[in-house]
Amino acid sequence: MESLYDVAIIGGGPSGSTAATFLARLGRKVIVFEREKFPRFRIGESLLPQSMDAFERLGVVEKLESKFLPKYGAEITTSCGTGRVKNLFRNGLGAKHDRAYQVTRSDFDKMMLDHAAENGATVMEETSVESLGFGPEEVELVVKNGGETKKIRARYLLDCSGRGSMVGNYFKLRRSYENLKKFSVFAHYENVDRDEGVEGTFIRLIRGRDRWFWMIPLTATKMSIGIVMDIVDFKALKQTPEAALDQAIREQPQIWSRMGEATRVTEVHSASDYSYRNISLYGDRWLLAGDAAGFIDPIFSTGVFLGIRSGEDAAHALDQALKNPRSRSSLFKKYERDLQRVMNLYLRFVNNWYKPQFAEVITHPVNNLKLAATGNAVLAGNLSNSFAVWWRMEVFYLVVFLQRYLPLCPRVSLNPKDCTVLSSRPSKAKAVARV
Ligand SMILES: Cc1cc2nc3c(=O)[nH]c(=O)nc-3n(C[C@H](O)[C@H](O)[C@H](O)COP(=O)(O)OP(=O)(O)OC[C@H]3O[C@@H](n4cnc5c(N)ncnc54)[C@H](O)[C@@H]3O)c2cc1C
Numbered sequence: 001m002e003s004l005y006d007v008a009i010i011g012g013g014p015s016g017s018t019a020a021t022f023l024a025r026l027g028r029k030v031i032v033f034e035r036e037k038f039p040r041f042r043i044g045e046s047l048l049p050q051s052m053d054a055f056e057r058l059g060v061v062e063k064l065e066s067k068f069l070p071k072y073g074a075e076i077t078t079s080c081g082t083g084r085v086k087n088l089f090r091n092g093l094g095a096k097h098d099r100a101y102q103v104t105r106s107d108f109d110k111m112m113l114d115h116a117a118e119n120g121a122t123v124m125e126e127t128s129v130e131s132l133g134f135g136p137e138e139v140e141l142v143v144k145n146g147g148e149t150k151k152i153r154a155r156y157l158l159d160c161s162g163r164g165s166m167v168g169n170y171f172k173l174r175r176s177y178e179n180l181k182k183f184s185v186f187a188h189y190e191n192v193d194r195d196e197g198v199e200g201t202f203i204r205l206i207r208g209r210d211r212w213f214w215m216i217p218l219t220a221t222k223m224s225i226g227i228v229m230d231i232v233d234f235k236a237l238k239q240t241p242e243a244a245l246d247q248a249i250r251e252q253p254q255i256w257s258r259m260g261e262a263t264r265v266t267e268v269h270s271a272s273d274y275s276y277r278n279i280s281l282y283g284d285r286w287l288l289a290g291d292a293a294g295f296i297d298p299i300f301s302t303g304v305f306l307g308i309r310s311g312e313d314a315a316h317a318l319d320q321a322l323k324n325p326r327s328r329s330s331l332f333k334k335y336e337r338d339l340q341r342v343m344n345l346y347l348r349f350v351n352n353w354y355k356p357q358f359a360e361v362i363t364h365p366v367n368n369l370k371l372a373a374t375g376n377a378v379l380a381g382n383l384s385n386s387f388a389v390w391w392r393m394e395v396f397y398l399v400v401f402l403q404r405y406l407p408l409c410p411r412v413s414l415n416p417k418d419c420t421v422l423s424s425r426p427s428k429a430k431a432v433a434r435v
Pocket residue numbers: 010011012013014015016033034035036042043044045046047127128129130160161162163164166184271274289290291292295298301302303304305307
C-alpha cells in the first residue's frame with residue numbers, strides 16, 4: 001500500500017494542473033493521475049483576460065507569452081456581416097488586462113501539467129483512476145498504469161476528470177440542460193485570411209440562424225474553425241461530421257470568403273451533448289472542479305477560465321480543510337456556492353445568446369450607461385464580481401427582452417441566404433483538402 005497523500009487529483013487538464021500547482025506550493029503532498037500521455041488533443045482554445053491574474057499567481061505568464069498567440073479582443077458578427085461588434089479588451093468596463101491567449105490545447109495543457117510537476121506535485125501520466133472508495137477519514141483509489149494496478153490513499157479527492165465527471169457519475173449527480181443539446185464539429189486550418197494587425201488576433205463568433213461558428217487564430221498561420229448546432233439539426237443532415245463541417249463553412253459567407261488559400265491540417269473532431277451541471281459539488285472527502293463540476297456551453301470561452309478559477313479555489317479550500325478539519329463543511333459549502341453562482345451567471349448569458357434578438361442587440365452597441373463597455377468586459381470574463389457590471393447587465397438583458405417586441409436595434413437576418421455580398425466562392429478554395 002502506498003503512503004497517504006493530502007490530495008489526490010483525477011485529471012491533468014487545466015483545472016487539475018492548476019489545483020496541483022497551488023497545493024504543492026502550499027506544501028501539500030499532492031498526486032495527479034492523468035490517463036493520457038501529454039501532449040494530447042483537447043478543444044477549448046480561446047482563453048479569457050479574466051484568467052490573467054491566476055496565470056500570474058501560478059507563475060506561467062512568461063511561458064504563455066513565449067509560446068502562444070496573444071488575443072486582444074473579440075468580434076461578434078451576424079451571418080451576412082450586417083451586425084458586427086469588435087471589442088478591444090482594454091476598452092472593457094474596469095479592464096485590468098488588455099489580452100488573453102489563444103492556445104493549441106495540447107501544448108498549453110502540457111505546459112501547465114509540467115509546471116505542476118516543477119512546483120512539486122507528483123504527476124502520473126498514462127495512469128487512469130479505475131475505481132473509488134470513500135471512508136470517513138480518507139479516500140482510496142484504484143489506479144492502473146499499463147498492466148499494473150495499485151491502491152492509493154489520500155485525505156481528500158479532487159475530481160478534475162473533465163466531462164467524464166468521474167465522481168459526479170459515481171454519486172449520480174449529473175444533470176443535462178434539455179435546452180442546450182448541442183453538437184459541435186471543429187478542425188484546424190492553415191492560411192485562412194485574417195484581418196491585419198491587432199484585429200487579426202481576435203476570436204470571431206459568427207451567429208447564424210440555427211448555428212454559430214468560431215474562428216480562433218492559434219498561430220501566425222493556423223486557425224481553429226468550429227460550428228455549434230442543435231443535435232437534432234445535425235442528425236437531420238444525415239452527414240458525417242466532416243461533411244457537415246465542410247458544407248457549413250461553404251454556406252457561411254463570413255468564413256467562406258476567407259478560405260481561398262486555406263487547407264485543413266487536422267482531422268475533424270466533434271463533441272455533443274456537453275452541457276450539464278452536477279447538483280452537488282462537494283462531499284465529506286471530495287470536491288469537483290472544472291468540467292467535472294459542470295460545463296455550460298462553449299460560446300463565451302469560459303471553460304478554461306472556470307477550470308482555472310475552480311482549481312485555484314479548490315486548492316485553497318482543501319489546504320484550509322487539512323489545516324483545520326472542523327471548518328471543512330463551511331469551506332466546501334462556500335466553494336460550491338461561489339462556483340454555482342458564477343455558472344448561473346454564465347448560464348443566463350448563454351441562454352440569452354440563443355435568442356435571435358440577442359445578436360441584434362450585441363452587434364449594435366451603444367455606450368449609453370457604458371453598456372458597450374460592459375458587454376466587452378463580460379466577453380473578457382468579468383461577469384462575476386462587480387456591481388457596476390451586474391446592474392448594467394440587468395439593463396442589457398432588459399433591452400434584449402424588449403428587442404423581441406420593439407426594434408430598439410436594427411433588425412438583421414441571420415440567414416446566410418439573405419446575404420447579397422461576400423457570397424462568392426473564393427478563387428483557390430482548398431478548404432476540403434484532407435490531411
Ligand atoms: C466544442 C467546445 C468548444 C470549447 N471551446 C472553448 C474555448 O474556446 N475556451 C475555453 O476556455 N473553453 C472551451 N471549451 C471548454 C473546455 O474544453 C473545457 O472547459 C476545459 O478543457 C476544462 O478543463 P478541465 O481541466 O476541467 O478538463 P479537461 O481539459 O477535459 O481535462 C480532464 C483530464 O482528465 C483526464 N481523465 C479523465 N478521466 C480520468 C481518469 N479516470 N483517470 C485519469 N485521468 C482522467 C482526461 O484524460 C483529461 O486530460 C470548449 C468545449 C467544447 C465542448
